[in-house]
Amino acid sequence: MKDALETVKILAAYDLTKSLRGAAELTGCSHHTVQRLVAERDAGRAPGSGPVRERIIDPWLPKIEDWVEASHGRIRADVVHEKLARMGYTGSDRSTRRAVSEIKAAYRRGNRRVHRPWVPEPGLWLQYDFGDGPVIGGVKTVLFVAWLAWSRFRIVIPLRDRTAPSVFAALDQAFRIIGGAPTYVLTDNEKTVTTMHVAGVPVRNQATLAFAKHYSVDVLTCRPADPASKGGVENAVKVAKADLVPKETNLLPQYASFAELEQACRDFMVMVNSREHRTTRRRPLDMLTDERPALHRVPDTAHTVAYGVGRKVPENTPMVSFENAQYSVPAHLLGQDVFVRSHGTGPDTQVVIMHVGADGPAEVARHGLARPGSPAINDEHFPDHQEKIPGDYRPVPRSAAEAEFLAIGAGARTWLLEAAAAGTQRINVKMAEAVALAKIAGTAEVDKALGLAAVHQRFAHGDLASLLTAASQRAGLRTAAEDKSLTQGTAGWAGLGATDSGEGTR
Structure with missing residues (x-):
């Protein structure tokens, strides 16, 4: 078979000589080859393609097309081959795979989704999603990734879990990082946002509605199993995982603590937001400065759902329960409501307790993670407590x-x-x-x-x-002071052996 260059030269020689043998002599090939190429060109076929030969699987192509259409292009070639073999097909599985591949390609061309470029407006859209974070202390972390659509500003915050208090606290932190709240927040259909779907319509979580009202944002969800509807944050998650999670591709060492991961996320945000974006040809940090006036103000205090789960302090003991363990709070909070959440992971996990008083929210206690049966107690939370020791009695008069x-x-x-x-x-x-x-x-x-x-x-x-x-009786006895002693002195022994001055020696 002649290649493309040889084919073009043969046809050019024929057009010059109008002779099959003359063109063959000029190009060094058989005049039969010249005749075949000229005939294919005159018939409207690509010269050198050869005649179209029938295949053994051609009669079965309509049936394969039906199966591909019914499965929306997902049926496997081995399944098709088994079905055809039961129907009398005697060809090889290689021919079947080739035919299924061609029909699937044609199906995708006919059913391909066409994406229109999205032109966002400043201050309207913020998308967020989650990625698997590194393992710290044997516990897996979560990366919360937010993406401001117009400025392409990215935020990465590590979380211990994906519960509602953690997610809403991360959103509150994201709003304060960008200096305002957008009009719309787009995310997946998670239980923290959507409780269920009825006829394809998402039913919102009540906690999400309270959060949205507090920050004056509209929380929307994309269609299930449709990551393309929030492709910006999907790409941001991919980049964050590639740069922050230790892998063979980046040779990052394991994180020693959760605080170290938090610092790595802050450094990552500075890096990605300070370099030129390939789409806008501007730095996201500079574009955020232009977008910030279009954002609306964030409330001075976060919504209580971002503080954690609510707990009521008993009237007689300043202890609250959280995840089957007990933690102490200041005694002046007896009978009041507090909010408890965990922060960090592994050995660095801390339990943070917040109280919303007349002066706003304030952190009132922070403990290390306790185990059931071993409460976390701060002695300062019990100022008037007297420790009871068995056998240590304090006399208290009763009459x-x-x-x-x-x-x-x-x-x-x-x-x-x-x-x-x-x-x-x-x-x-x-x-x-x-x-x-x-x-x-x-x-x-x-x-x-x-x-x-x-x-x-x-x-x-x-x-x-x-x-x-x-x-x-001892009171009348002579007693010695510190500067005197009652011990008998040796002055009496000084004259022992001495003679009287009036007498001679005997």
């Missing part, structure tokens, strides 16, 4: 007599604890005796005697009076 005895002093309280632990009999009578002695001998002296009795386990009848008597 006037008890109060009068305990008023003697610390020795009296110690005596009571020790006497009770020793099982002392008629303890009330001995307490009354101590009160009477305090009025006679003095409160301080009796308090000291009670302390001595407690130390030496002297709880019998008359022991207290005996200790007081012994103390009074």
